[in-house]
Amino acid sequence: MTITTRQVDPGDADARLDRWFRRHYPQLSQGALQKMLRTGQIRVDGKRAEANSRLAAGQEIRIPPLPDAPPPAMRGERFVSEHDAKDLVQSVIYRDDSVIAINKPYGLPVQGGPGIKRHLDGMLDALRFGSEHRPHLVHRLDRDTTGVLLLARNPRAAAKLASAFRSRDAEKTYWAITVGRPDILEGRIDLPLDKIGGPRGERVMPVEDGQGVHAVTYYRVMDMAQKRAAWLEMQPHTGRTHQLRVHAASALGCPILGDGKYGQASAHIEGLSGQLHLHARAITLPHPDGGTISVAASLPPHMKASFEFLGFDRPRTPKPKRSA
Numbered sequence: 001m002t003i004t005t006r007q008v009d010p011g012d013a014d015a016r017l018d019r020w021f022r023r024h025y026p027q028l029s030q031g032a033l034q035k036m037l038r039t040g041q042i043r044v045d046g047k048r049a050e051a052n053s054r055l056a057a058g059q060e061i062r063i064p065p066l067p068d069a070p071p072p073a074m075r076g077e078r079f080v081s082e083h084d085a086k087d088l089v090q091s092v093i094y095r096d097d098s099v100i101a102i103n104k105p106y107g108l109p110v111q112g113g114p115g116i117k118r119h120l121d122g123m124l125d126a127l128r129f130g131s132e133h134r135p136h137l138v139h140r141l142d143r144d145t146t147g148v149l150l151l152a153r154n155p156r157a158a159a160k161l162a163s164a165f166r167s168r169d170a171e172k173t174y175w176a177i178t179v180g181r182p183d184i185l186e187g188r189i190d191l192p193l194d195k196i197g198g199p200r201g202e203r204v205m206p207v208e209d210g211q212g213v214h215a216v217t218y219y220r221v222m223d224m225a226q227k228r229a230a231w232l233e234m235q236p237h238t239g240r241t242h243q244l245r246v247h248a249a250s251a252l253g254c255p256i257l258g259d260g261k262y263g264q265a266s267a268h269i270e271g272l273s274g275q276l277h278l279h280a281r282a283i284t285l286p287h288p289d290g291g292t293i294s295v296a297a298s299l300p301p302h303m304k305a306s307f308e309f310l311g312f313d314r315p316r317t318p319k320p321k322r323s324a
Contacts (some may be wrong), residue, residue: 006176
């Protein structure tokens with residue numbers, strides 16, 4: 001067992017030191033890592049470092065003797081079925097050295113939870129495309145919401161993209177079909193929200209006494225089928241859980257088609273699919289390597305069918321675009 005030195009790869013730039021060790025040396029426990037940092041056995045460019053120190057490309061990390069790595073099966077490597085891997089690769093609508101964008105299908109949870117065994121996060125090894133790094137989730141979509149979902153291909157890109165979403169530098173556009181037509185065809189919804197528990201699980205409710213969290217959505221009606229239904233373009237200025245669904249049902253009085261949670265029995269139109277009609281149409285945000293990236297996703301099959309049934313003339317989906 002010897003002391004070694006390892007140079008930080010450009011793809012690991014901006015990663016925390018402890019997460020860098022977890023990625024490259026999964027056999028090392030957090031307690032053992034903290035002890036090695038505390039005693040100065042681990043150093044960055046010859047200097048002591050903290051677990052939360054941010055790394056830069058080209059820095060040299062002193063690696064003391066470490067315990068042997070466990071067999072691969074013990075390191076949490078995840079099996080992805082051939083069918084799931086094929087479907088996931090086909091869902092990719094943009095890819096470069098730092099970013100992957102997929103068109104998330106209906107009904108696929110982004111992450112695991114109670115009773116959820118099949119989810120996107122468990123399949124991301126299928127999207128390595130030869131990279132040493134596993135793609136990383138940087139934002140979320142509800143299980144039944146379709147459309148653009150971005151993944152970071154390395155830790156540096158993950159930090160940059162996460163920062164863009166936190167600072168609201170990401171411009172997100174959703175399409176929805178609502179049951180009924182809003183009285184005002186374009187506007188701003190400013191309705192605070194709060195999470196509450198209940199017999200059917202957690203729900204998000206509007207709060208008008210100033211006690212909830214700030215939630216703002218901009219919307220406009222793109223087309224309508226008289227007063228029966230409307231096609232809405234919605235842009236969330238804030239990113240609260242179920243924000244668009246609650247704002248549509250409570251503020252506009254027009255629940256999103258198929259939203260049984262917030263629209264209940266009224267979120268139904270005879271002859272149309274009962275699946276949720278909410279689609280993350282496009283995202284524009286700063287690219288981790290500079291410039292701006294814009295990605296749009298085509299509608300899922302059930303929304304295409306509803307557009308045709310209601311006579312909505314959907315525009316073509318533009319190709320992904322990255323500007324300097």
